[in-house]
Amino acid sequence: MVRAAARGLYALTLIPLWVWFGGELGGGSREEGPIPLYGTLWSFANGMETPVTVAAFAALVHVAVRRGFHRRAGLAGLTGAAALLVLARLDAALIVGGWVVVLLAVSWLRRDRRLARAALVLAAGVGSVLVAYLLVNLAYADRALPVSGAAKTSFPRPSLDNLRDLWSLLTGDHELARGRIYRLWPMVLGALAAAGLLAAELRGGSWRRAPTPAGAPTARERYRIALAGTAVGVLALSAYDLLFVTLFAQGWWYLPVSIVFASLAGLEAVMRRPAPARPARAGAVLAGCCAIGAAVFLALGRPAGYHERFADFYFDEAPRVRAFYGATPPRIFAWDDGVDAFALGFPALSGTGLMLDAEAWDAWYDGRLLASPCGGDTTASRRSPTSTPPG
Secondary structure, three states: OOOHHHHHHHHHHHHHHHHHOOOOOOEEOOOEEEEEOOOHHHOOOOOOHHHHHHHHHHHHHHHHHHHHOOHHHHHHHHHHHHHHHHOOOOHHHHHHHHHHHHHHHHHHHHOHHHHHHHHHHHHHHHHHHHHHHHHHHHHHHHOOOOOHHHHHHHOOOOOOOOHHHHHHHOOOOOOHHHHHHHHHHHHHHHHHHHHHHHHHHHOOOOOOOOOOOOOOOOOHHHHHHHHHHHHHHHHHHHHHHHHHHHHHHOOHHHHHHHHHHHHHHHHHHHHHHOOOOHHHHHHHHHHHHHHHHHHHHHHHHHHHHHHHHHHHHHHHHHHHHHHHHHOOOEEEEOOOOHHHHHHHHHOEEEOOOOOOHHHHHHHHHHHOOOOOOOOOOOOOOOOOOOOOOOO
């Protein structure tokens, strides 16, 4: 029961923030209806990349704990899971980088050359897969990085807009808070959990001890190495998203590893504490807290209500629209996530620029996307997708 209390830490910490910033229970968006309280792994059961990201991260930790870092089979599984994680979300390369940094640090503290070799193999293997991915993109689409990813980042030019936004929320600016807190809180909570776990590990100093008689870390030690590596990666990812990625372009689905890690870090903190003197009473208290938390989350969640309008459009309205236009479908200038194009099947261009190909991006940047929608004048200006279009 103690362990169960630490799971779902993101959802439990989001509830009071949701109520505080929202002003009233059940408030929502005029355009989309009541906004759900996203915060559990159920939120990642969708058609996006997040389920694959969570599965790849779970496989990475599983292989590290069960197979270790010293055997060839373990290294192969570790590299494969890490490569899948990066291919699911490119920014997860920062998570893998955190593992490499921690493996090198532990190998230096313990004078363990095999751990250093594992770090180098992991870095080289994932780096090779990533380079191959970029080369394929360059050959096929004339861009090494996807336009959607490159358009969202200002790297290497940092911006303080997200930090100002966070500060304004914490100091009482509640306007549009619900539309921003679920985008900001995964970064903040992940960074806090990572900093706390690393501080506990550094204070404990257990990694400075001599290696075990077998010469390799135990399963428990490997798990702690995995958590520490993830903590370094989560800190780097939070810093990157806060400083280089516009808030509109990201949200909870951007940081599935950070959300899962927060619960793992909470569980680790609970496991480090001594058992309570009266486990029966403590178990009852924790059970009551979990029940109250679940009830509040269900009351605020309303995932069915939020998605009802999308379902009505897909099943009821879209067929009537398709029948109205018949054999001469219109061309759509779509904003946001492409739900209209998906439901209607009409030709569509992305108004945000995030779902354009290289030629369409150049036209969007030059301000001629609607006048010549990437079919007539295709002279490429080849401007960087990180640039801001004029006007």
